[in-house]
Amino acid sequence: MSGSTSGTFDLTSFEPEVAEKGGPGAGLGRVRITKAFRGGLSGTSTVHMLSVADTAGAPAAYVAVERFEGELDGRPGSFVLQHSAPGSHGERLAIRVVEGTGSGALEGLSGTFAIHQSEDGTHSYVLEYTL
Numbered sequence: 001m002s003g004s005t006s007g008t009f010d011l012t013s014f015e016p017e018v019a020e021k022g023g024p025g026a027g028l029g030r031v032r033i034t035k036a037f038r039g040g041l042s043g044t045s046t047v048h049m050l051s052v053a054d055t056a057g058a059p060a061a062y063v064a065v066e067r068f069e070g071e072l073d074g075r076p077g078s079f080v081l082q083h084s085a086p087g088s089h090g091e092r093l094a095i096r097v098v099e100g101t102g103s104g105a106l107e108g109l110s111g112t113f114a115i116h117q118s119e120d121g122t123h124s125y126v127l128e129y130t131l
Helices: none
Strands: 002-020 027-039 041-053 059-072 075-085 094-097 110-117 123-130
Touching (some): 002 041, 027 059, 041 075
Antiparallel strands (some): 059 075, 094 110, 110 123
16 A cells, blocks of 8 residues: 655754764764654654764764654554765755564555755655555
8 A cells, every 4th residue: 555644743852962073074963853743643753863064064964763653644653764864965865764664553664754844944744655
C-alpha cells in the first residue's frame, strides 16, 4: 500500500551535547532534538544530529538519525529517519525512512520525508510512504 501524509511538528527541545572548538578550519557539533508531531503522524521523535560549520561559522552540512514513536495514519509503531544535508550551497536535503526499522503496525515501512519551514518558523512535513 502506498500513501502520503502530512502535518506539522514543533521542536520541544534542542540540547547541544558537544561542540568541537579550537581546531583548524571547520567546527563540528552534536545536538539532541525532540519533536512533537500532529497530523498524519501523531507522536514524538528524538533526533541525534552531527553538524559542521564552515570556517566563517555558517552551517555547512549535517547528518542525523531520528526515531519516531506514535501513529502513522492511525497505525501504531515506530521507525527511523535518516537525514543527509551535504551542504549549505544549494544542495538538497534528503530524508528517508530507514528500511527494516518499522515496528508494530509500521513493520515494512519505507519512504521519503520532506520538511518545510515557513517564514514564521512553523515546521510542516510530508511523508510519502509504502507499507
